[in-house]
Amino acid sequence: VPSTRTKPADERRADLLDAGQEVLIERGIEATRIDDVTARAGVAKGTFYLYFGSKADLVAALRERFIDDLIARQAAATARFAAEDWPGRLDAWMEDAIRAYLEHAELHDVLFAHDSSDAAVATGITPENRHVDALRNLLAQRPDAPPGAPEPAIAAVLLYSAVHGCVHYLLHQHDAARADEMIAAARELAHRYLLID
Amino acid sequence: VPSTRTKPADERRADLLDAGQEVLIERGIEATRIDDVTARAGVAKGTFYLYFGSKADLVAALRERFIDDLIARQAAATARFAAEDWPGRLDAWMEDAIRAYLEHAELHDVLFAHDSSDAAVATGITPENRHVDALRNLLAQRPDAPPGAPEPAIAAVLLYSAVHGCVHYLLHQHDAARADEMIAAARELAHRYLLID
DNA sequence: ACCTGAACACCGTTCAAGT
DNA sequence: ACCTGAACACCGTTCAAGT
Numbered sequence: 001v002p003s004t005r006t007k008p009a010d011e012r013r014a015d016l017l018d019a020g021q022e023v024l025i026e027r028g029i030e031a032t033r034i035d036d037v038t039a040r041a042g043v044a045k046g047t048f049y050l051y052f053g054s055k056a057d058l059v060a061a062l063r064e065r066f067i068d069d070l071i072a073r074q075a076a077a078t079a080r081f082a083a084e085d086w087p088g089r090l091d092a093w094m095e096d097a098i099r100a101y102l103e104h105a106e107l108h109d110v111l112f113a114h115d116s117s118d119a120a121v122a123t124g125i126t127p128e129n130r131h132v133d134a135l136r137n138l139l140a141q142r143p144d145a146p147p148g149a150p151e152p153a154i155a156a157v158l159l160y161s162a163v164h165g166c167v168h169y170l171l172h173q174h175d176a177a178r179a180d181e182m183i184a185a186a187r188e189l190a191h192r193y194l195l196i197d
Numbered sequence: 198v199p200s201t202r203t204k205p206a207d208e209r210r211a212d213l214l215d216a217g218q219e220v221l222i223e224r225g226i227e228a229t230r231i232d233d234v235t236a237r238a239g240v241a242k243g244t245f246y247l248y249f250g251s252k253a254d255l256v257a258a259l260r261e262r263f264i265d266d267l268i269a270r271q272a273a274a275t276a277r278f279a280a281e282d283w284p285g286r287l288d289a290w291m292e293d294a295i296r297a298y299l300e301h302a303e304l305h306d307v308l309f310a311h312d313s314s315d316a317a318v319a320t321g322i323t324p325e326n327r328h329v330d331a332l333r334n335l336l337a338q339r340p341d342a343p344p345g346a347p348e349p350a351i352a353a354v355l356l357y358s359a360v361h362g363c364v365h366y367l368l369h370q371h372d373a374a375r376a377d378e379m380i381a382a383a384r385e386l387a388h389r390y391l392l393i394d
Numbered sequence: 395a396c397c398t399g400a401a402c403a404c405c406g407t408t409c410a411a412g413t
Numbered sequence: 414a415c416c417t418g419a420a421c422a423c424c425g426t427t428c429a430a431g432t
Contacts, residue, residue, distance in 0.1 A: 030253075056227075060317065063324045064324050066324070067324035067325065067327060067328050068324075070328060071327065071328060071331050074331065075331070078335065083338070084340070086338065086339050086340055087388075087393055087394075089335060089338075090335060090336075090387060090391075090393075091384055091387075093332060093335055094356070094360060094380070094383050094384055094387055095380050095384070097360050098360060098363055098364055098367075098376065098379065098380050098383065099376070099380075101361075101364040102364060102367060102368070102373050102376060105364075105368050105373075108364075109368065112325075120257065121369065124369060124370055126369075127260045127261050127263070127264035127265075128264065128309075129370070130264060130268065131264050131267060131268060134268050134271065134272070135290060138275065138286060138287060138290055139287075141280070141283065141286075142283050143281070143283055150382060150385065150386075151382075154378070154379065154382045155382075157362050157363065157366045158359045158362060158363065158382060158383065158386050159291070159359075160362060161358045161359050161360075161361060161362020161363070161365070162355045162356075162358050162359045162362070163291060163294050163295060163358075164298075164358060164362070165354050165355060165357060165358020165359070165361070165362075166295055166354065166355065166358070167295055167298040167299060167302075167305075168358070169354045170295075170299065171299070171302050171306065172318065172321060172323075173321055173326070176299050176302075179295065179296070179299055181351070182295065182351065183291065183292050183295050183296075185347060185348075185351045185352075185355060186291050186295065186355065187288055187291055187292070188347065188390070189347075189355050189386075189390045190287060190288075190291055191284075192389040192390050192392070193385070193386045193389045193390060194287075195389070196284055196287075
């Protein structure tokens with residue numbers, strides 16, 4: 001009979017994932033020690049490597065789990081609206097995505113944030129924020145903004161993020177040959193949102 | 198007189214930044230060795246720590262430099278349009294932002310990417326992409342899409358990125374109390390872009 | 395089948411000494 | 414003033430042995 005110290009692989013792996021998630025939230029990726037993870041999971045250090053190839057592998061597995069949970073949650077949120085109520089579904093998707101991320105902010109941050117330096121994040125003056133500010137200033141200079149035009153501060157965040165997402169997509173999903181298409185799409189998004197023309 | 202081995206601090210720091218940038222592009226942040234950086238800059242290992250507090254500090258300095266250059270470049274791009282041609286300025290900003298990122302794709306990626314695992318990125322099946330796919334599927338289910346409605350694949354990327362940016366902003370710039378406001382703004386963006394109503 | 399933990403290897407960082 | 418490079422310290426990872 002197996003000693004009380006052994007467990008089915010599934011359970012042990014789940015223990016390590018859970019322990020890893022806790023430590024990562026507390027300390028961040030870099031400061032997380034495999035020692036801490038295994039201690040919290042109640043196993044020896046070497047056991048970690050029976051279940052994960054490396055620390056990066058643990059983080060990747062937690063990212064998978066995070067997004068899997070998110071997708072399932074959002075499927076449930078949209079399913080509360082009938083198929084005929086497509087706008088209702090879309091609104092639910094958008095709202096639930098934001099709320100889900102906010103509810104799991106610490107975990108999301110540690111798993112998906114490129115760790116900008118410490119000090120920069122604390123003051124809110126990250127390089128990227130200065131770039132968003134440049135766009136906000138441009139938006140604020142608009143002459144004769146029509147009624148219904150969005151606030152520059154909020155519009156800057158949304159449009160900057162969209163642009164950034166474009167680039168990410170072009171680089172990782174396709175070749176840059178579709179750049180013109182994406183630029184046109186980003187412009188269209190901006191024009192419609194800002195009520196230009 | 199100073200030996201030929203010494204340089205003004207400004208120059209030495211610039212050398213280290215340049216060398217660091219090259220090595221980071223070649224190897225990525227984690228695989229970059231301080232040894233490699235100092236060898237390429239032609240100084241001893243210890244010299245690195247006269248100019249930077251740590252490896253993370255080097256990366257932060259390179260992020261600053263990257264965004265500073267970007268902001269300057271975009272200011273020039275928009276300045277080619279008269280102040281009265283505000284839409285021209287905005288279009289220029291959007292287009293130039295995308296082109297600039299694409300031109301410096303390797304550097305941008307290494308400085309700002311949260312390093313999703315190796316294998317996932319190579320296949321393009323990152324957890325986040327599966328989340329974008331969920332939105333694309335929802336968009337594709339739209340009944341009676343009006344003429345001029347954007348392609349689901351492109352719209353999904355833009356709207357997903359906007360949502361993600363919202364969350365980032367809420368978490369790092371303000372308290373989550375403005376969540377409702379951001380959710381409303383994200384919805385408005387989606388409605389206008391997708392020509393809903 | 396699953397687990398242990400001492401030992402190894404690999405750098406980031408420091409620091410006493412050099413020009 | 415600025416630089417050197419050997420030594421140190423700190424883990425991530427491995428592996429021979431255990432139940």
